[in-house]
Amino acid sequence: MASLVGSRVERKEDGRFLQGKGRYTADINIANQTYAIFVRSPHARAKIKSVDTSKALKSSGVVGVLTGKEIAEDKIGGLIAGWAIRSEDGSEMKVPANPPLAKDVANFVGEPIAVVFAETLDEAKEGAEKVKVDYKVLKAVVDPADAMKSEAIHDGVDKNLCYDWLLGDRKAVDEAFAKADKIIKVDLINNRLVPNAMEPRACVVDYNTASEEITLYTTSQNPHLSRLVMSAFGGVAPENKLRVVAPDVGGGFGSKINVYNEEIVCSWASKKIERPIKWVAERTESFLTDTHGRDHVTHAELAVTKEGKFLGFKNETIANLGAYARVFGTVTPTYLFGPCATGVYVIPAAYSNVKAVYTNTAPVDAYRGAGRPEATYTIERLVEKAAMELGIDKTEIRMKNFPTEFPFKQTLVHTVDSGDYVAGLEKAKQMADYAGFEARRKKSEVNGKLRGIGVSSYFEACGIAPSAAVMSLGCGVGLWESAEVRFNPTGQISVFTGAHSHGQSHQTTFAQIAADELGVPMENIDVVHGDTDKGTFGMGTYGSRSLTVGGIAIVNACKKIVAKGKRVAAKMLEVNEDEIEFKDGEFVALKSNKKKTIGEIAFACYLPGQRDEMKSPIPEGDEPGLIESSFFDPANFSFPAGSHICEVEIDPDTGNVKVEKYTAVDDFGRIVNPMIVEGQVHGGIAQGIGQALHENTQYDETGQLMTASYMDYTMPRADNFPEFNLGFTCTHATSNPLGVKGCGEAGAIASPPTVMNAVIDALGGQEISMPATAEKVWKACKTLKKSNAKAA
Amino acid sequence: MKTFNYHTPKDVKEASNLASTSSAFLAGGMTTIPSLKLGLATYKDIIDIKSIKKLSGIKVSGKSVTIGATTKHAEVAASKEVQKAIPALAKLAGNIGDAQVRNRGTIGGSISNNDPSACYPSACMALNAVIHTNSRKIPAEKFFTGMFETALKKGELVEAVEFQVPEKADYQKHPNPASRYAIIGVFVAKHKKEVNVAVTGAKSCVYIDKDLSKKLSSSFSSSAIEGMKVDDSEMNSDMHASSEYRANLVSLYAKKAVEAC
DSSP states (O other): OOOOOSEEEEEETTTHHHHHHOOBGGGGTTEEEEEEEEOOOOSSSEEEEEEOOOHHSSSEEEEEEEEEHHHHHOOOOOOSSSSSOOOOTOOOOOOOOOEEEEHHHHHHHHOOOEEEEEESHHHHHHHTOOOOOEEEEOOOOOOHHHHHSOOHHHHHHHHGGEEEEEEOOOHHHHHHHHHHHEEEEEEEEOOOOOOOSSSSEEEHHHHHHHTEEEEEEOOOOOHHHHHHHHHHHHOOGGGGGGGEOOOOOOTTTTTTSSSSHHHHHHHHHHHHHHHHHHOOHHHHHHHHHBBOOEEEEEEEEEEEEEEEEEEEEHHHHHHHEEESSTTTTTTTTTTTTTGGGGGTTSEEEEEEEEEEEEOSOOOOOOOTTTHHHHHHHHHHHHHHHHHHHHOHHHHHHHHHOOOSSSSSEEEOEEEEEOOHHHHHHHHHHTTGGGGHHHHHHHHHTTTTEEEEEEEEEOOOOOOOOOOOHHHHHHBBSSSOOEEEEEOTSSOOEEESSSSOSSSSSSSHHHHHHHHHHHSSOGGGEEEEEEEETSSSSOOOOOOIIIIIIIHHHHHHHHHHHHHHHHHHHHHHTSSSSGGGEEETEEEEETOOOOEEEEHHHHHHSSSSBBBBBBOOOTTTOOOSEEEEEEOOOOOOBBEEEEEEEEEEETTTTOOOOOOOOOOEEEEOOOOSHHHHHHHHHHHHHHHHHHIIOOOOOOOOTSOOOOSTHHHHHHOOOOGOOEEEEEEOOOOOOSSSOOOOOSSSSSHHHHHHHHHHHHHHHHHTTTOOSSSSHHHHHHHHHHHHHHHHHHHH | OOEEEEEEEEEHHHHHHHOOOOOOESSTTTTTTHHHHHOOOOOSSEETTTGGGGGOOEEEEEEEEEETTTHHHHHHHOHHHHHHHOOHHHHHHTSSOOOOHHHTTTTHHHHHHHHHTTTTHHHHHTTOOOEEEESEEEEEEHOOOOTTTEEEOOEEEEEEEEEOOSSSEEEEEOOOTTTTTTEEEEEEEESSSSSEEEEEEESSSEEEHHHHHHHHHHSSSSSHHTTTTOOOSSSSSOOOHHHHHHHHHHHHHHHHHHHHH
């Protein structure tokens, strides 16, 4: 039987998604449900003097109004930071309380203050307008670079500083810098991004007054974690009385990792008002309150020899956490950023210092790539600038500093198990016709255009593991994943995974894996996820972990099924277990060539006997049934890597930047489904080009979000992209039995520096910040024209 | 959305009689509906004029193209007659918003709303359009009076827009990358006796750039306006584009339009 792993199997999901048959949270309705509307702070920073709900309560159709006062009285806990970071001086990070409904002070525009439940959505809106909140507006802190000099917005958080974190050896770096021929310096802003999942957040809560169970349908990337947090920290209900279901979810990109205010409030309130509750975010609410991404201000330096060898690296970054520290908010700019900032290079000495600050803006958390795009942008801008300043070819300088032996002990934390960075860059050069660029540049010049080429080589640390290591670094949970493989008596199989698919196509790829392991057709396998009442506890999907961690748990559970199957088959075929071979779904007794299919074994496991014969197929020590589970905790991260090359053409009259060519060569280890992987890379590159050229989150100085709709926030569109030219190299990961590496974030990690390096190349080395919007580029073109005129 | 009375008058007279200080005419609803949904506008009465047949359609005579108020952008873009008489007008309509907008949005709605970044007002100005309402005919230069303001009075309804067929014309726009409204749009029309350069997006209201028009009237070639500085003192400056950038684009796109004529 041909292996399904590695083939372009069409997506099982497509049928229902493309025909509008997806079942999202907003599609769920419970009889007798009420509609929730949240009253949100219109101010970025304000004292809440009073909240008057009396008029709202009398409003037509209003069932109840709840505020921060009631939720505090009921001792419902707030939102949490999932990762405790220690400062360089050993002190613990400073984390302010983040109540689900703000009671005393509001810290960003959109923060919920109260909630109104009514019979209809319009009545809830009407009621919400009648909640009177008396604010004392305070001066907002908005710019992360100024936050440490501004008034503290949270009690007990001096200088608005959550932590001042260091990884690396300052002294060794100073020594390396002293030996350098040249110091390359960059000042970078990694622009804040709004995730913009296609489906806005939503929740539907059904409290069963008889069983006292709460069922929460919600837009989550990790329903089990949501339940854990809501139970352990929120105190909403004991875990066994809380069921969290994340049905079809229309994209997350990290923004649906967190348990949010609305889910906690509606779950608590459903019990209080004894009615089901439905809440669906409007797009503006998504802009204002979904966790945002990136938002770093970085100064970085690279010490080099005149031959282009890297000696040392330093990275001083201010990371904006927004108003509160959320689940991955504190780890994203530290352990997910700092260690990766030395990139794919041998650099003898390095450090990353990150100061994380609070501001009166929406909380910032993981967003596709989480820390690694920021890291890659930092090092790849430096490397490109070094090549330019030293007059060395930009690919050559990279080759010069790539490790050639694996495992590669990277400067700060990671030991990269496998890879071939040279092969990746060589292939990318070839596919991009790197050698032919000068001719294309000249051709553009003749047409009055500026053409530039940019390269970036990246690696990614994904599938964070092992649990003991991540917990030692402050993580609140272990990052293993679980799976359960259940044979039904009639031979169909349910594969339960703790990962969650919100665009990743797990129903297809996980079925491919299980089908190969069990030797059954994919059609016989259903992948079940997203419901805490189904399957074992799982950690969810983020950080490109589903396949490398969750997929392996499936493999291991399948192997247990096969192992038991062998024992049963041996007994049924009356041979020793070691005389049984399992191949293509059949247990074959090697000598006699007698066989049992895995379906027959499953049947026998559930119906262990037959009429008139007192004989069980179940061996001594085994139990009936055919269900196995596995919890997989990898020994290491997985480390995808690659090189991307981009060519842009700039119209100096308008500043318009056109991405002319984009080549990506990635190493994702063994590839389960090339079509789906290509889709992931396309999406990632699109998001990265969005960051580099289009997406521009702007707050004004009072903390109002100026770009809170698609009228003002530029999402990239299909006509902004060329056809992506994709290639793969393949070195198998050694940290998991499939040899797979994560692929979900790579495109978003590699592409911003690739595009920006091309833009800056076209501009003759003039640095501009992301996003390189037409006007910014136009201004740079004018400067270039002036300096060229001067030179002439 | 607040409740309102929804009317579907059969003719213009009935529509006009229903109008009050708290009413709105509804055609494509491309601005009215989002405004209602976002709570930016509330009306007691919504008067839907889409079913008034007389208001829709395209008529072309030798000297003019007359487009009914509720004619959709997609219809103008696809009209063979418009494409032949004033190709620039068909092109303009075909680049408004996206396919959904073009299949609902109407010319009457666009000019009555007079969004400072809308495309159609520039065509009206450059093509010496006459706006036919249920009570009078208003020349374009008197119709667009300010940001989101027109000469229309209460109960007055645009019935059609009559464009003068030029010798040559072209429309060039620099779209806002987010909304795809015009950051600036320049409509250049060469008539027998004069050249009009109408600009949208740059200021609070569409206008004729007199300097560019004058230069091109005396010599209709892109070299006549090459590198011409446009005064940016009254131009919009916002997070999408500074006034300096807009001024540069006006001059540049005027040139592009002349070259495309």
